[in-house]
Amino acid sequence: MNREEILKEFKGIEGINEAKKIYKTLAKKLHPDMEGGNEESFKILNAVYTDLIEHKIYFSNDFKIDIELEKIISLILHFENITIELVGSWVWVSGDTKEIKEKLKELGFKWASKKKMWFYGEMKGRNPQEKSMEEIKSKYGSETLKSKEKKQIAS
Incomplete structure:
Protein backbone atom coordinates (compact mmCIF):
# COMPACT_ATOMS: atom_id res chain seq x y z
CA MET A 1 0.00 0.00 0.00
CA ASN A 2 1.19 3.51 -0.70
CA ARG A 3 0.78 6.58 1.55
CA GLU A 4 -2.45 7.77 -0.11
CA GLU A 5 -4.10 4.36 0.28
CA ILE A 6 -3.11 4.22 3.95
CA LEU A 7 -4.36 7.77 4.57
CA LYS A 8 -7.73 6.79 3.04
CA GLU A 9 -8.05 4.06 5.67
CA PHE A 10 -7.84 6.71 8.42
CA LYS A 11 -10.21 9.15 6.69
CA GLY A 12 -13.23 10.14 8.78
CA ILE A 13 -11.94 8.87 12.11
CA GLU A 14 -13.27 10.72 15.12
CA GLY A 15 -10.77 9.92 17.80
CA ILE A 16 -7.60 8.26 18.94
CA ASN A 17 -9.29 4.94 19.82
CA GLU A 18 -10.65 4.60 16.31
CA ALA A 19 -7.18 5.41 14.91
CA LYS A 20 -5.64 2.69 17.11
CA LYS A 21 -8.12 0.08 15.84
CA ILE A 22 -7.40 0.94 12.22
CA TYR A 23 -3.66 0.90 12.89
CA LYS A 24 -3.79 -2.56 14.49
CA THR A 25 -5.84 -3.97 11.61
CA LEU A 26 -3.47 -2.54 9.01
CA ALA A 27 -0.37 -3.55 10.99
CA LYS A 28 -1.53 -7.19 10.97
CA LYS A 29 -2.05 -6.98 7.21
CA LEU A 30 1.10 -5.02 6.26
CA HIS A 31 3.72 -6.42 8.67
CA PRO A 32 6.66 -7.93 6.71
CA ASP A 33 6.24 -11.26 8.53
CA MET A 34 2.66 -11.59 7.31
CA GLU A 35 1.70 -12.98 3.90
CA GLY A 36 1.21 -10.06 1.52
CA GLY A 37 2.93 -7.62 3.86
CA ASN A 38 6.17 -5.80 3.16
CA GLU A 39 8.66 -3.60 4.96
CA GLU A 40 8.01 -0.46 2.87
CA SER A 41 4.22 -0.44 3.42
CA PHE A 42 4.70 -1.12 7.13
CA LYS A 43 7.13 1.84 7.41
CA ILE A 44 4.61 4.09 5.65
CA LEU A 45 1.85 2.93 8.02
CA ASN A 46 4.03 3.72 11.04
CA ALA A 47 4.92 7.17 9.66
CA VAL A 48 1.24 8.04 9.01
CA TYR A 49 0.13 6.76 12.42
CA THR A 50 2.94 8.62 14.23
CA ASP A 51 1.92 11.82 12.46
CA LEU A 52 -1.71 11.31 13.52
CA ILE A 53 -0.75 10.71 17.15
CA GLU A 54 1.84 13.48 17.46
CA HIS A 55 -0.39 16.12 15.91
CA LYS A 56 -3.74 14.76 17.14
CA ILE A 57 -5.04 15.08 13.58
CA TYR A 58 -8.39 13.60 12.72
CA PHE A 59 -9.88 13.74 9.26
CA SER A 60 -13.11 15.39 8.26
CA ASN A 61 -13.94 15.14 4.55
CA ASP A 62 -10.80 16.24 2.71
CA PHE A 63 -9.73 18.88 5.25
CA LYS A 64 -7.63 17.79 8.18
CA ILE A 65 -7.67 19.85 11.36
Whole structure:
Protein backbone atom coordinates (compact mmCIF):
# COMPACT_ATOMS: atom_id res chain seq x y z
CA MET A 1 0.00 0.00 0.00
CA ASN A 2 1.19 3.51 -0.70
CA ARG A 3 0.78 6.58 1.55
CA GLU A 4 -2.45 7.77 -0.11
CA GLU A 5 -4.10 4.36 0.28
CA ILE A 6 -3.11 4.22 3.95
CA LEU A 7 -4.36 7.77 4.57
CA LYS A 8 -7.73 6.79 3.04
CA GLU A 9 -8.05 4.06 5.67
CA PHE A 10 -7.84 6.71 8.42
CA LYS A 11 -10.21 9.15 6.69
CA GLY A 12 -13.23 10.14 8.78
CA ILE A 13 -11.94 8.87 12.11
CA GLU A 14 -13.27 10.72 15.12
CA GLY A 15 -10.77 9.92 17.80
CA ILE A 16 -7.60 8.26 18.94
CA ASN A 17 -9.29 4.94 19.82
CA GLU A 18 -10.65 4.60 16.31
CA ALA A 19 -7.18 5.41 14.91
CA LYS A 20 -5.64 2.69 17.11
CA LYS A 21 -8.12 0.08 15.84
CA ILE A 22 -7.40 0.94 12.22
CA TYR A 23 -3.66 0.90 12.89
CA LYS A 24 -3.79 -2.56 14.49
CA THR A 25 -5.84 -3.97 11.61
CA LEU A 26 -3.47 -2.54 9.01
CA ALA A 27 -0.37 -3.55 10.99
CA LYS A 28 -1.53 -7.19 10.97
CA LYS A 29 -2.05 -6.98 7.21
CA LEU A 30 1.10 -5.02 6.26
CA HIS A 31 3.72 -6.42 8.67
CA PRO A 32 6.66 -7.93 6.71
CA ASP A 33 6.24 -11.26 8.53
CA MET A 34 2.66 -11.59 7.31
CA GLU A 35 1.70 -12.98 3.90
CA GLY A 36 1.21 -10.06 1.52
CA GLY A 37 2.93 -7.62 3.86
CA ASN A 38 6.17 -5.80 3.16
CA GLU A 39 8.66 -3.60 4.96
CA GLU A 40 8.01 -0.46 2.87
CA SER A 41 4.22 -0.44 3.42
CA PHE A 42 4.70 -1.12 7.13
CA LYS A 43 7.13 1.84 7.41
CA ILE A 44 4.61 4.09 5.65
CA LEU A 45 1.85 2.93 8.02
CA ASN A 46 4.03 3.72 11.04
CA ALA A 47 4.92 7.17 9.66
CA VAL A 48 1.24 8.04 9.01
CA TYR A 49 0.13 6.76 12.42
CA THR A 50 2.94 8.62 14.23
CA ASP A 51 1.92 11.82 12.46
CA LEU A 52 -1.71 11.31 13.52
CA ILE A 53 -0.75 10.71 17.15
CA GLU A 54 1.84 13.48 17.46
CA HIS A 55 -0.39 16.12 15.91
CA LYS A 56 -3.74 14.76 17.14
CA ILE A 57 -5.04 15.08 13.58
CA TYR A 58 -8.39 13.60 12.72
CA PHE A 59 -9.88 13.74 9.26
CA SER A 60 -13.11 15.39 8.26
CA ASN A 61 -13.94 15.14 4.55
CA ASP A 62 -10.80 16.24 2.71
CA PHE A 63 -9.73 18.88 5.25
CA LYS A 64 -7.63 17.79 8.18
CA ILE A 65 -7.67 19.85 11.36
CA ASP A 66 -6.79 19.21 14.96
CA ILE A 67 -9.93 19.15 17.12
CA GLU A 68 -8.26 21.31 19.80
CA LEU A 69 -7.18 23.86 17.17
CA GLU A 70 -10.72 23.94 15.77
CA LYS A 71 -12.00 24.99 19.22
CA ILE A 72 -9.35 27.71 19.55
CA ILE A 73 -10.08 29.04 16.07
CA SER A 74 -13.80 29.22 16.81
CA LEU A 75 -13.03 31.34 19.89
CA ILE A 76 -11.13 33.98 17.90
CA LEU A 77 -12.96 34.03 14.56
CA HIS A 78 -15.22 36.89 15.61
CA PHE A 79 -12.36 39.33 16.26
CA GLU A 80 -12.01 42.01 13.59
CA ASN A 81 -8.90 43.25 11.79
CA ILE A 82 -6.92 40.03 12.27
CA THR A 83 -5.67 37.29 10.00
CA ILE A 84 -5.87 33.68 11.20
CA GLU A 85 -3.69 31.07 9.54
CA LEU A 86 -3.39 27.36 10.18
CA VAL A 87 0.26 26.46 9.55
CA GLY A 88 1.04 22.83 10.19
CA SER A 89 -0.30 22.16 13.68
CA TRP A 90 -0.18 25.79 14.82
CA VAL A 91 -2.62 28.68 14.65
CA TRP A 92 -0.97 32.00 13.80
CA VAL A 93 -2.71 35.34 14.33
CA SER A 94 -1.54 38.65 12.89
CA GLY A 95 -3.00 42.07 12.26
CA ASP A 96 -4.33 44.56 14.80
CA THR A 97 -4.05 42.41 17.94
CA LYS A 98 -3.32 45.01 20.63
CA GLU A 99 -6.94 45.15 21.80
CA ILE A 100 -7.27 41.35 22.01
CA LYS A 101 -3.80 40.67 23.45
CA GLU A 102 -5.10 39.62 26.90
CA LYS A 103 -7.76 37.33 25.41
CA LEU A 104 -5.12 35.63 23.23
CA LYS A 105 -2.92 35.11 26.31
CA GLU A 106 -5.89 33.62 28.22
CA LEU A 107 -6.43 31.13 25.40
CA GLY A 108 -2.78 30.06 25.50
CA PHE A 109 -1.36 32.01 22.58
CA LYS A 110 2.26 33.11 22.76
CA TRP A 111 3.87 36.14 21.15
CA ALA A 112 6.58 35.50 18.55
CA SER A 113 8.43 38.81 18.76
CA LYS A 114 10.60 38.35 15.67
CA LYS A 115 7.59 37.44 13.53
CA LYS A 116 5.31 40.03 15.19
CA MET A 117 2.58 37.38 15.36
CA TRP A 118 0.76 35.30 17.97
CA PHE A 119 0.85 31.51 17.78
CA TYR A 120 -1.02 28.66 19.43
CA GLY A 121 0.44 25.19 19.49
CA GLU A 122 3.29 23.37 21.07
CA MET A 123 6.82 24.18 20.00
CA LYS A 124 9.01 21.11 20.40
CA GLY A 125 12.17 23.04 21.09
CA ARG A 126 14.25 26.01 20.14
CA ASN A 127 15.69 25.96 16.66
CA PRO A 128 19.11 27.62 16.58
CA GLN A 129 18.38 28.73 13.02
CA GLU A 130 15.21 30.82 13.20
CA LYS A 131 12.91 30.18 10.23
CA SER A 132 10.87 32.83 8.43
CA MET A 133 7.08 32.42 8.18
CA GLU A 134 7.48 31.61 4.49
CA GLU A 135 9.93 28.78 5.31
CA ILE A 136 7.58 27.44 8.00
CA LYS A 137 4.58 27.61 5.64
CA SER A 138 6.57 25.90 2.92
CA LYS A 139 7.62 23.07 5.24
CA TYR A 140 4.29 22.44 7.04
CA GLY A 141 1.69 23.83 4.63
CA SER A 142 -0.71 26.63 5.45
CA GLU A 143 -4.30 27.66 5.07
CA THR A 144 -5.65 31.16 5.66
CA LEU A 145 -8.84 30.72 7.66
CA LYS A 146 -9.67 34.38 8.04
CA SER A 147 -8.07 37.46 6.60
CA LYS A 148 -8.58 41.02 7.73
CA GLU A 149 -11.49 41.22 5.25
CA LYS A 150 -13.66 38.86 7.36
CA LYS A 151 -13.68 35.48 5.62
CA GLN A 152 -15.30 32.40 7.10
CA ILE A 153 -13.39 29.30 8.17
CA ALA A 154 -12.83 26.70 5.45
CA SER A 155 -15.04 23.66 5.76
